[in-house]
Amino acid sequence: MSNYKIALLDGDGIGPEIMTEAVKVLELVAERNNITFDLIHAPFGASAYFECGHPFPEDTKKVCDEAHAILKGPIGLSHEESQKIPVDMQPERGALLPLRRRYNTYANFRPVFLPQGLAHFSPLKPEIIGDGIDIMIIRELVGGLYFGDKETGTTPEGVRYVRETLEYDENQIRRIAIVAFDTAMKRKKVLHNIHKSNVLKSSVLWNEIMAEVGKDYPEVRVENILVDAAATYLCLNPGRFDVMVMENMFGDILSDQGGGILGSLGLMPSACLGDDKAYYEPSHGSAPDIAGKNIANPYSMIGSVAMMLEMSFGMDQESKNVWHAMQSVFADGYSTADLSKPGSGVNMIDTQAFGDRVVEAL
Amino acid sequence: MSNYKIALLDGDGIGPEIMTEAVKVLELVAERNNITFDLIHAPFGASAYFECGHPFPEDTKKVCDEAHAILKGPIGLSHEESQKIPVDMQPERGALLPLRRRYNTYANFRPVFLPQGLAHFSPLKPEIIGDGIDIMIIRELVGGLYFGDKETGTTPEGVRYVRETLEYDENQIRRIAIVAFDTAMKRKKVLHNIHKSNVLKSSVLWNEIMAEVGKDYPEVRVENILVDAAATYLCLNPGRFDVMVMENMFGDILSDQGGGILGSLGLMPSACLGDDKAYYEPSHGSAPDIAGKNIANPYSMIGSVAMMLEMSFGMDQESKNVWHAMQSVFADGYSTADLSKPGSGVNMIDTQAFGDRVVEAL
Ligand SMILES: CC(C)[C@H](C(=O)O)[C@@H](O)C(=O)O
Ligand SMILES: CC(C)[C@H](C(=O)O)[C@@H](O)C(=O)O
Numbered sequence: 001m002s003n004y005k006i007a008l009l010d011g012d013g014i015g016p017e018i019m020t021e022a023v024k025v026l027e028l029v030a031e032r033n034n035i036t037f038d039l040i041h042a043p044f045g046a047s048a049y050f051e052c053g054h055p056f057p058e059d060t061k062k063v064c065d066e067a068h069a070i071l072k073g074p075i076g077l078s079h080e081e082s083q084k085i086p087v088d089m090q091p092e093r094g095a096l097l098p099l100r101r102r103y104n105t106y107a108n109f110r111p112v113f114l115p116q117g118l119a120h121f122s123p124l125k126p127e128i129i130g131d132g133i134d135i136m137i138i139r140e141l142v143g144g145l146y147f148g149d150k151e152t153g154t155t156p157e158g159v160r161y162v163r164e165t166l167e168y169d170e171n172q173i174r175r176i177a178i179v180a181f182d183t184a185m186k187r188k189k190v191l192h193n194i195h196k197s198n199v200l201k202s203s204v205l206w207n208e209i210m211a212e213v214g215k216d217y218p219e220v221r222v223e224n225i226l227v228d229a230a231a232t233y234l235c236l237n238p239g240r241f242d243v244m245v246m247e248n249m250f251g252d253i254l255s256d257q258g259g260g261i262l263g264s265l266g267l268m269p270s271a272c273l274g275d276d277k278a279y280y281e282p283s284h285g286s287a288p289d290i291a292g293k294n295i296a297n298p299y300s301m302i303g304s305v306a307m308m309l310e311m312s313f314g315m316d317q318e319s320k321n322v323w324h325a326m327q328s329v330f331a332d333g334y335s336t337a338d339l340s341k342p343g344s345g346v347n348m349i350d351t352q353a354f355g356d357r358v359v360e361a362l
Numbered sequence: 363m364s365n366y367k368i369a370l371l372d373g374d375g376i377g378p379e380i381m382t383e384a385v386k387v388l389e390l391v392a393e394r395n396n397i398t399f400d401l402i403h404a405p406f407g408a409s410a411y412f413e414c415g416h417p418f419p420e421d422t423k424k425v426c427d428e429a430h431a432i433l434k435g436p437i438g439l440s441h442e443e444s445q446k447i448p449v450d451m452q453p454e455r456g457a458l459l460p461l462r463r464r465y466n467t468y469a470n471f472r473p474v475f476l477p478q479g480l481a482h483f484s485p486l487k488p489e490i491i492g493d494g495i496d497i498m499i500i501r502e503l504v505g506g507l508y509f510g511d512k513e514t515g516t517t518p519e520g521v522r523y524v525r526e527t528l529e530y531d532e533n534q535i536r537r538i539a540i541v542a543f544d545t546a547m548k549r550k551k552v553l554h555n556i557h558k559s560n561v562l563k564s565s566v567l568w569n570e571i572m573a574e575v576g577k578d579y580p581e582v583r584v585e586n587i588l589v590d591a592a593a594t595y596l597c598l599n600p601g602r603f604d605v606m607v608m609e610n611m612f613g614d615i616l617s618d619q620g621g622g623i624l625g626s627l628g629l630m631p632s633a634c635l636g637d638d639k640a641y642y643e644p645s646h647g648s649a650p651d652i653a654g655k656n657i658a659n660p661y662s663m664i665g666s667v668a669m670m671l672e673m674s675f676g677m678d679q680e681s682k683n684v685w686h687a688m689q690s691v692f693a694d695g696y697s698t699a700d701l702s703k704p705g706s707g708v709n710m711i712d713t714q715a716f717g718d719r720v721v722e723a724l
Contacts, residue, residue: 159532160531164527164528166525166528202524202526235623252558
C-alpha cells in the first residue's frame, strides 16, 4: 500500500477554504485506491509572515522537502495590507519565488480550458469560441526577469535608476522545449512558440534552441508567433492554439489573458514541475475581498489536485475522474457565485457545496 | 499661410497602398484650410534595405530631420523573406527602433477605440462591450528591454547564454507619467497604472514616480493594477479602463490585446511623441500576404493622420472631422474585407474606395 506525503500550503485569503474542498477530494481518492495521503498543513504566504515572522518559514521548507508533492493555495494581500510588510518579506518575493527556486520548478503547465456548459461565462462570442477553448500554456518558471540580477541606485547626478536582467542559457531553454514538444506529442502535435525575436536577443537564442530540439520531433508542427500577435489572436481566435510555450514573463501575462477569455481566473489550476519535485497551485490571486465568506470557487484548487494525481502520482484515471466530477457539477447546473450570474440558468452554490458535489459525483 | 513638411515613410507590405489613401485625406485638409503640406516620400523598412542597402537610409534621416511630422507605414516581411536580411538590418532593429531613438519619441498613444457600428466584429459579447470600448493606452516607447544592453555569449563550459537589461531612470518615468496624467485630465480623470511591482524592481521605481507625479494631479484617481490582472480585465471588462499607462514591453503586448478585443489590428492607429518631433503609425504589421491587392484597411493610417492633425498641428477640429468621416463610412454600412464578413450586413469595399468615401464624407 502506497503512502504519499503531501504538503498543504493553505496560503492567504480564500486559500484555506478552497484547500478544505481539495482535501475532501484527496481523501476520497486515497480511500478508494487503498493508499494513504499524509496531508501536512504548513504556513506559507502573508499569513505565515504575520504568524511566524517569515512568509516561507524554515519548518515549512522542511515539510516541503520531505513531501512527495506540494499543494499550494493562492497568496497575497490587499494593496493596503501588503504595505505593512517589508518588501522582501512580501509573499511573492519572500515565499512564492523562493519556493519556485528551491525546487527548480521550471515547467509550469497552465491549462486554459473552458468546461462544457460554461461558455455562457466567457466574454467571447459563441462563434469565436467555436468547439471550445482547450489550450495548454507551458511557461518557463524559474528564469528570465523574475530571477535576474536587480540593481537600484542613484547616479552621481542624483538620478534614481533601476536595472534588471533578463537571462537565459541554452540549458534552461532546452529543458522547457523538451517539455513543450513532449506535451505537443501527447496532444495535437502543434506547438506555438511565443517569442519577440524582432527586439529581444533572448528570444533569438530561445528560437534557436526551440528549432534544435524540434529536430527530434519531426511530427510536431511548430508555429513561431510574436508575443504581441499571440495576445491579439488569443482574443480573436483561441481555437488556433493548442500547446503554447513561452518564457516566464510572457507566460505570466498570456496565461492571465487566458483566464480572461474563459471568463474567470477561478478556472485556472496549474502544475509547476521540477526534475525532483512538483507543486500545484491555482494561478489566480487570494481574493482577500471575498475571503472567509464561503463563496470562492474551489475549481482551480481541485483542478490542481487532478493535475497532481496525474503528474506526481501517475494516477491518470483518477485524475480524469476528478475533472469529470467537476464538469458534472456544472453540467447539472450548479456553480459558485463567480460563475452563476442571474439569468445564466446556473444555480448558485457555496464553496463547501461545490466540494461536496464533486465528492458525490466522484 | 502655413507650410508644413511631412515625411511619408511608406514602409513595407500594405504600407504604400494605405499611405495613398492617407495622402488623399491630407491633401483635402490642406486645401480646405488653405495651408500647404509638403509631402515627401522616403524609403524605410525592408523595401529600403533591398533598394538602398539600409532600412533607414541617410537620405531618409535627412527628410525626417527636416520634417514637421512623420507619417510611417507598417514595416516587416514574411518570416521567410526576413531570413534574407542580416539581423541588424532587419526593419525592426535597423529602422523602427532607430527612428524611435533618434527622435526620442517616448510617448506612444494607442487608442483602443471601437467605432460605432463595428461591435459586430469584436470577439467580445455585446454585454461585455456595453457602451463601447474607448481606452487610451499610453506606452513608454524608448526605454526598458527594448533599448537596454544586450549580451550574447558562451560560458567557459561552452554553454550559450544571453543577458539583456531592463532599465529605467526616474526622468524617463516622470516624463511619461506627466503625459499620462495630462491625458487623464482631458478624459475621465481615471488612470490605470500598469505594473508588476511584486516581481520587478523597475515597477517599484515606476510606481514611486507615478505616485510622486500624481500629487500634482489630485483630481485624477489612480488605480494600480498588475499587468497580468490587466490582461484578464481587458477581456472581462474593458469598460473599466479609460487611460492606461505602462512601460514599453507591457505596452506592446496589451495594446495588441487591445486590437484583439476590437476585432482587428486594422483599427489601431498611433502617435509617437518626443519633445521635438513626432511620428505617426498604424500599430499593426505590414500584412505581406495581402499586399498589393487593394483590400487592406486604411483606417489605422488615416486615423494616424487624424492624430497628427491634432497633436502636431493643433488642428483639433479637422482631426475630429477625419474621425467622423471614417465613422460615417462604417455607419453607412461599408468597410474593407477584414471588417465585412458575410452576414454582418456590411458591404465590402476595397482600400481605394474606403479612402474615397472618407474624402467624400469630409
Ligand atoms: C504572484 C506572482 C509573483 C505570480 C507570477 O508573476 O508568477 C503570479 O502572477 C502567477 O502568475 O503565478
Ligand atoms: C515591430 C515591433 C518592433 C514593434 C514593437 O514591438 O514595438 C511593434 O510590435 C509595435 O508594437 O509597434
